[in-house]
Amino acid sequence: MRDRSTTISKLKQSRSFRASYIAAKLKVLIPAQLRALRLKSETNRQEDLALAAEMRQSRISAMETPGAVNFNLDTLVRVASALKVGLVVKFVPFSEMLRWENEFSQDSFNPVTIDRDSDFQGRNAPVTQFYQLGSARFLEGTYRHSQRGSVGAVGDYIPGYSPNILRPSETSGMNVDPRPLGGLGSAAMSIKQ
Amino acid sequence: MAQVNRKPLTHNNKVIPLSPGAPWTFWDFCLSKESNPIESWYQSALSDDGKFLLDSLLKSNRKTALPNDWVGFRKFLKGKPNKYKIWELGFRADGRQYRVFGTFGTVRKQAILLLGCYHKGGVYTPPDSLEQAYKRARMLAENKAVIHARPINDDL
Numbered sequence: 001m002r003d004r005s006t007t008i009s010k011l012k013q014s015r016s017f018r019a020s021y022i023a024a025k026l027k028v029l030i031p032a033q034l035r036a037l038r039l040k041s042e043t044n045r046q047e048d049l050a051l052a053a054e055m056r057q058s059r060i061s062a063m064e065t066p067g068a069v070n071f072n073l074d075t076l077v078r079v080a081s082a083l084k085v086g087l088v089v090k091f092v093p094f095s096e097m098l099r100w101e102n103e104f105s106q107d108s109f110n111p112v113t114i115d116r117d118s119d120f121q122g123r124n125a126p127v128t129q130f131y132q133l134g135s136a137r138f139l140e141g142t143y144r145h146s147q148r149g150s151v152g153a154v155g156d157y158i159p160g161y162s163p164n165i166l167r168p169s170e171t172s173g174m175n176v177d178p179r180p181l182g183g184l185g186s187a188a189m190s191i192k193q
Numbered sequence: 194m195a196q197v198n199r200k201p202l203t204h205n206n207k208v209i210p211l212s213p214g215a216p217w218t219f220w221d222f223c224l225s226k227e228s229n230p231i232e233s234w235y236q237s238a239l240s241d242d243g244k245f246l247l248d249s250l251l252k253s254n255r256k257t258a259l260p261n262d263w264v265g266f267r268k269f270l271k272g273k274p275n276k277y278k279i280w281e282l283g284f285r286a287d288g289r290q291y292r293v294f295g296t297f298g299t300v301r302k303q304a305i306l307l308l309g310c311y312h313k314g315g316v317y318t319p320p321d322s323l324e325q326a327y328k329r330a331r332m333l334a335e336n337k338a339v340i341h342a343r344p345i346n347d348d349l
Contacts, residue, residue, distance in 0.1 A: 004346070017241060024245030027284075032253050032264040039262060066265045067246050067285035101249070105256040106264065 011094070025101055027067045030076075035064045036106040037083050041113075053082035084113035217255040220298065220305045220340040222329050229341055234309040243286035247293070250284055252345050260297075260304070270294075274323060277330035279307065292317065294326035296333070298340070305333065305340055 010017045038049050038060075046064075050057040055078070062068045063079070073089070080087040092100075114120065221231035235244060254263040260280065267281040274294075282293040294307045307329045310322040317323060332338040 020241040020245050024242065024249045027246055028249040028253050028264060032257075035262065035264050064264065065283055065285060066250055067242075068290075101252065104253065106253065106262060107256065107258055 022097070025097060026071075029101060029104060030071055031064045031066050032104070032106050033109060034060075034079060036109045037085065037111070038064075040110055041083060049079070049082060053078050084115065085111045215302055217257075217302045217304055219251050219255065219343040219345065220303060221343050222305055222307045222333065223339045223341045226339065226341075231306045231309060231343070232341075238309065239291075240287050243284075243291060246284050246286045247291075248345070250282070251343065254282075255345060267292075270323070270326075274327045274330070277327065277334060279326055279330055283312070289313070292322075294322070296330045298333075306343065307333075 011021060038044055038046065041049070043049070043052075046060040047057045050060045053060070059069075063071070063075075069075075076087055076089075221229050223229045223231075235247065239247065250265055254260075254265070257263050260266055263282070265282050265284050267283045269275060270279045270281060277296050279294055279296050282295060284291050289311045290313060291309065292312045293309050296305050296307060297303060298305050308322055308326045310317050310319060312318070319325075329338065333340070
């Protein structure tokens with residue numbers, strides 16, 4: 001195992017070291033998520049997922065092997081749609097990436113599929129389940145989208161959101177932490193999907 | 194009509210409940226306190242990519258209760274190694290298919306790494322990897338070797 005302080009100083013100094021570090025996390029966590037999702041789905045064989053995603057079974061097997069596949073977005077989108085779940089790809093601070101890794105557990109990872117996603121389907125779902133206090137820029141952006149009516153379901157929630165969520169007018173000029181929290185980002189990307 | 198004892202089954206000693214909270218622990222096979230072949234292999238054979246990948250792999254798998262669900266878990270080896278339930282963990286780094294052989298310890302949720310090697314076209318390198326893994330598992334079973342904890346930190 002590595003010494004913590006050495007690793008941190010190397011991560012600060014070397015771009016290639018950082019690249020290796022990030023890649024290693026993704027090369028384990030993406031296969032772990034795929035495997036967890038597949039095993040918890042109704043049709044849990046690799047052949048079934050391959051059929052749904054219009055891929056070969058050997059490709060699914062490779063995707064579940066850490067480091068064996070260089071995932072591109074198209075592949076991830078194809079698998080996510082076959083598994084009926086959304087997908088979030090976002091740039092985050094290293095600390096947040098680590099937190100994600102630390103908190104991730106294959107056993108407890110079980111995002112609901114679109115068929116059972118009552119928050120996504122229900123128009124009167126409480127907004128606090130969707131949005132957390134976070135990026136003012138994001139809220140503003142979403143609000144504008146909803147005004148134009150281009151986002152559809154999202155627009156239904158925004159006007160009535162709970163008072164502990166900042167409205168765009170309240171956040172303008174404020175020094176708000178620009179880091180989006182998990183729920184916020186997830187909701188955004190899921191809806192975009 | 195004969196009376197049937199309908200006492201509910203309150204305890205079945207065949208069912209071992211799994212406590213999800215307890216993570217797996219990973220250990221290195223060692224010949225003595227000074228000699229740790231797993232750590233030597235980790236330091237010498239693996240690049241930064243490989244080291245990070247193996248660390249992440251163990252970090253993720255320790256939270257997964259069933260080894261069959263571990264990401265990268267390939268199989269229990271057949272033939273002679275099956276005597277000691279030797280399994281194979283696979284990952285790919287630096288254009289190579291790495292394999293780590295391991296076995297389970299006597300303590301619950303204890304996984305012992307026996308040997309690291311790589312694999313291409315059905316051939317392990319070094320070629321006697323399987324034999325070595327078997328030998329090491331046997332040494333452990335006969336208490337001729339020691340194990341050393343492989344620390345897996347939650348944070349950097």
